[in-house]
Amino acid sequence: MSRVAVLKGGRSLERQVSLRSGARVEEALERLGHDVVSIDVGADLVERLTAEQPEVAFVALHGRDGEDGTVQELLEVMGIAYTGSGVSACIRAADKVLAKHAMRDRGIPTPDFYAFNETAFRELGAAVALPAIEERLRFPIVIKPACQGSALGIKFARTPADVPTALVAAFSYDRKVLLERHVKGRDLAVSILDENGSPRALPIVEAVPREEDFYDFESRYVIGRTTFLCPAALTQAIGDRAAALAVGVYELIGCSGFARVDIMLEAETDELYVLELNAIPGLTETSLLPQAADAAGIGFDELVRRILERAGEGR
């Protein structure tokens, strides 16, 4: 039994989601008999960790600081083993643009995209290039902040007139945004769990939003707003392809412990496109990784036990 610090909350926009994930993890760790220290991550993080002397940190943070390698770097400095991916994988995963470039370079299918910093528009006249981008990506275009999880700030532009407004909204969340081709089809989530040092794809979850035409922040976290099908009704061949693709992305990014890969199955072509990889996917009651684990016969406590077991390994 270990002394485990659960890092949760923090300053990111996904603070509330993280608090829910963290609380659930704490309960599981207690049931597993660990000595749990709950830390709402703030300016006193280093002091708290120094005082509490945990053997392991369970990082239940989402979004900025917690999922982008910042907290992981601090834990490295302090010599505290921690769950999930290491610094470099977190950095690559948190920045959707970096991740998509890596995928494209490796030949992993990801929707076509263009990414810009705010300065490109402010100082380099990038707005003039928008019609060319629109022509290549074709409407509707998805516009999203480069480093923001939980679908916050993601907008659909259906016509050229929507693009400036969508860009202004996306730039509210990050100084870098991407314009991405919209893949019409089914929204699949492939959760990956490290099993004895090798990544294993768990049963695939399909998210079917009930009301919105888009799987947004609200429907992602409110019970009843989205129907989840797990395992998703896919042909064996497509399921296998999606699983292999997800494991490929997991390895490409260099993840450890666990992750979730979001994939679109294009309706017209049956082609799969990887949208992004989440280095610390949600662990709330409605989150997809716990659902996938459950479908694989791995209960939440067991999931937490396995994630904890791999802490500090493989990096």
Place this chain on the structure above:
Amino acid sequence: MKSSAMRDLMALTERDDVISLAGGLPDTSTFPPDSYASLMRTVAVNSCARALQYAPTEGLALVKRCIADVMRAEGMEVDPDEVLVTTGGQQVIDLVCKTLVDPGDVIVAEAPTYPGAVPTFCAYQADVVQVTMDRDGMRVDELEATLDELERTGRRPKFIYTVPNFHNPAGVTLSLERRRELVRIAQERELMVLEDNPYGLLRYEGERLPTLFSLDAGNFVVYAGTFSKILSPGMRLGWTVAPRPVLEKMNIGKQASDLCSSSLSQYFVAAYFDASPWHDYVRSLIEIYRRRRDVMLDALAEHYPREAEWTHPQGGLFIWATLPAYIDTTDLLARALEQRVAFVPGRAAYIDGRGGSSMRLNFSGVGESEIREGIRRIGEVVCEQVALYGTLTGATPAPSSARGGDPLPVAAETEAQPHRPDDELAKILRLPATRKRAG
């Protein structure tokens, strides 16, 4: 129950390092600790056992006398027997809904409406129809048209909810002429009006206007008052005065909810009213809040871009600012939080998704220097977005400079949006035929 990204964002506004113009808080640091200690001592010495005991559901007689006193200050005479003491003014909204509203029933409210009423209306599954406001408050012509349209489809609102004085969040006040019109409409159509008046005594300029309750003589108007803004929200004491059959049902509803409001609070309030003239503290609050309002108005003029508009409240706690339609204030809040400042996105004050480019700004909860700095920070991010939009569209943004002249009416702010044309109004006036008839 509604949960949203906005709620999660709003949770971040409570961080210590954030200047929050998002709350609706009166400044309780203005209440002298010595007075508090002395009043608590009075309660302990004179009424210890009773203050620690349950109270009658309708409230203690001694606090009802205080309520009559407060209502008199706003030109209303009320029989203490007609008063139900509640747990804050918020409970009045809840009890009225509990008493009157079945799922699918229509409630008419202002657009925007009090954000705190939105979850209550949603919890009772009311169908809220919102009527536009301008600088003179709710547009009663639009109200009549809305009621006519509802009638044509066989629907009748359970009540009309209004905050006539220094509206939360719009900051505007219902004109005398419209008050008379609203009461006439209520009487002619035999419709109930819930008059929510938390801020009436916090007037910083202009003449006091009669309440709807006094104009109607209590026939169709249910009145909601509170000690929250003139004494303390921590006391959780409000009240309602209503036609007797409604009051009796509300009493039963309150028994089911919480049996009674805090006896301790009621004894505290009674002791406070006995100890010294209660108007003095209200006067001191008025001075403080008037200065803060002026500081905020000046800061808005200095830091907000020309494209922005805002109201000029004669009292209360809030200013309602509206930005160009291409700025979504829920998204903007994310950027504002980066700059450690917060406001309430306008969408919180609408049930129908409008208000996306408006924001509510509170000037009572923080000091003058924080208001100045908070508005400067919001102004900076707004100006950045206006400039960015200009760059993206080739439009030249208007120079960011002090704007003079009168504040523009709220109606113009909410209607004159290039991306949200008249169909917004049509949405209110034209009700889909598929809506089920009120039961």
